[in-house]
Amino acid sequence: MLIPSPFTPGDLPRVLVGRAAERRRLADLLARVTAYGELAGPPVVLHAPRGLGKTTLLRDTEDRARELGFVTAWVACAKGSPMLTELAASVRRALIDAEVLDDRSTKRVLDTISVEFAIFGVGFSTEFARGAAPEVPTGAISSLERMLHEAAAAIRARGGAGLLVLIDELHAAPYAEVGVLLNAMQNLAGRRAENPLALMTAGLPSTPEMIMRAATFGERSEFIGIDRFDDADSRRVLEEPAQEEGVGWAADAISAGLDIADGNPYLLQLVGDSTWQAAAPRTGDTLELDDLHAGEDRMRGQLAAMCRARWDSASDLEQAFLGAMADYGEEIVPREHIATTMGRESRAISVPRARLIDRGVIEAAGRGRLRFTLPGMGAWIREYQRG
Ligand SMILES: Nc1ncnc2c1ncn2[C@@H]1O[C@H](COP(=O)(O)OP(=O)(O)O)[C@@H](O)[C@H]1O
Ligand SMILES: [Mg+2]
Incomplete structure (x- = not known):
């Protein structure tokens, strides 16, 4: 009999390998909620280029949390779509599935909040840009705070462990909504004993900077970089x-x-x-x-x-940068070579470099050196440019 392939490119793995330290850390944070009925600590941010296993780790954490009696709400952000209305809908659905939502007052709070987010959501579509902090409407912060508190407390009151909120592709969320989320979490941390919940997120390498700029205390988040396998x-x-x-x-x-x-x-x-x-x-x-x-x-x-998609999403200047990297012919490329090939000063190439790193196309490989995050991309570009 033919055996179907047990390998899962682009899908959750059938056998989860490695990641022992990361899994232990995430389990510790869940244990805090379970044992003390309190907030798990600062938000967790898993960050790495695509394909390294962020979603896999989040899903694994979700599975384990459910076994521990958590109710879990999952949101996958997408460019141009609101995050908070999605989150409200996801929390609501999770509470219904867990049969926590027959409590009338919790239900009323959640219903109002979905409507409030829809209203605040107007003008929320701004993307993260370096420099400016987002304008964060305080009404949205207190709504989100109330929603997370009510949900977590209701779950705990019915004998559950608490609420786990998982947000994937956070880099694609509207910038102001990330500000709202961080502010709400910060306020909930002020009353940690009343809020049995955890927030775990994942995103591209730009995510930590986005979070640090979205709120001054964003830097207190727990940033966990996900590496290639040995x-x-x-x-x-x-x-x-x-x-x-x-x-x-x-x-x-x-x-x-x-x-x-x-x-x-x-x-x-x-x-x-x-x-x-x-x-x-x-x-x-x-x-x-x-x-x-x-x-x-x-x-x-x-x-x-995949190389083609990354190449097409790059600007002309970024393509020139990638071309200069590919031209070197070896995996690890000194920054000097890129600048010389592009006919610019080393300092003058820092903008395309930062953008390509943010999007997870290239990454630092030691001081003054870079490499493609997708093995084989250099060879693909050389071939493509030969026509
Ligand atoms: N710990 C792991 N063990 C085995 N395969 C993994 C592991 N982590 C990720 N993968 C595989 O790698 C691919 C990318 O994983 P994914 O979690 O989607 O990455 P990301 O969210 O960082 O883009 C998937 O095909 C998945 O099956
Ligand atoms: Mg993913």
Whole structure:
């Protein structure tokens, strides 16, 4: 019988590998709510380029929180869409599902608040821009505060652990709404014992700066950067899902896979999936280097589409910057080389550099050095520019 691929490029992993320190820290914060019935501490912000496993960690935390008796509300932000009305709707839905919302007064508070956010929401669509702090309507802060308090207290009163709010893609939220959220959390922290709740968020590398600028105390948030996997964990991402189906990997196939993915969790899943599709293995089989090569076209096609999307979203100046990086031909590129190739002073390239880092296209790799966050992007650009 054909075994469907156990690999999950772009989806939650079947086998969650690594992230022990991060998972322990997130579990500690949940334990604080469970044990003391109080606020979990400052908001958590997971930050990294795409494909490194932020959503996976948030979902894993949500699963564990539910097991501990939390009611959870999830919001995925999108450019140009309001976050707070979504959040209000998500909290409301979660309370209904958990059968907490038959309490009339809680219901009334939540109903009013959804309407209030819809009103405050007008003019909330501003994106994060460096420099200015957002204008934050105080009415919206107290509404959100009231909503989170009422929900968390109602859950606790019915024997639940508390409320866990999870916000993914926070970088895409309207800037002023992030200000409202942080202010509300800060006020709730002033009465921590009455507010059994936790806020955990994730976003691109621009998120920490956005938060620090959206409110002065934003810097007290807990920022957790998510890194690429080391070789040991990378190997487990390839081996463990296959192992569960009784399928092995040849040593040379594994090391070719590790070379391609370079620790990027998404690419590891993609390598595993493409190899699996090409091999169509049965229980007891081994995935060979030939299988990996046979799956490589499909894999490269997918990788090319991702490079293309990143390239197309870059401005002319940013493309010149990326082109200069690719031109170096090695993975880690000294900043000097980029400036020289672009015919500018090193200082004069800091704007495109910062923007590309914010969007997770490139990242720092030691002092004065940069690399692409997507392994293989340099090669793709070289090929693309040759036409
Ligand atoms: N801890 C992990 N173990 C195994 N695979 C993972 C892990 N974290 C992420 N992945 C895989 O990597 C890809 C990207 O994960 P995701 O959580 O969507 O990243 P992000 O939210 O940072 O863009 C997915 O295909 C997922 O299956
Ligand atoms: Mg994600």
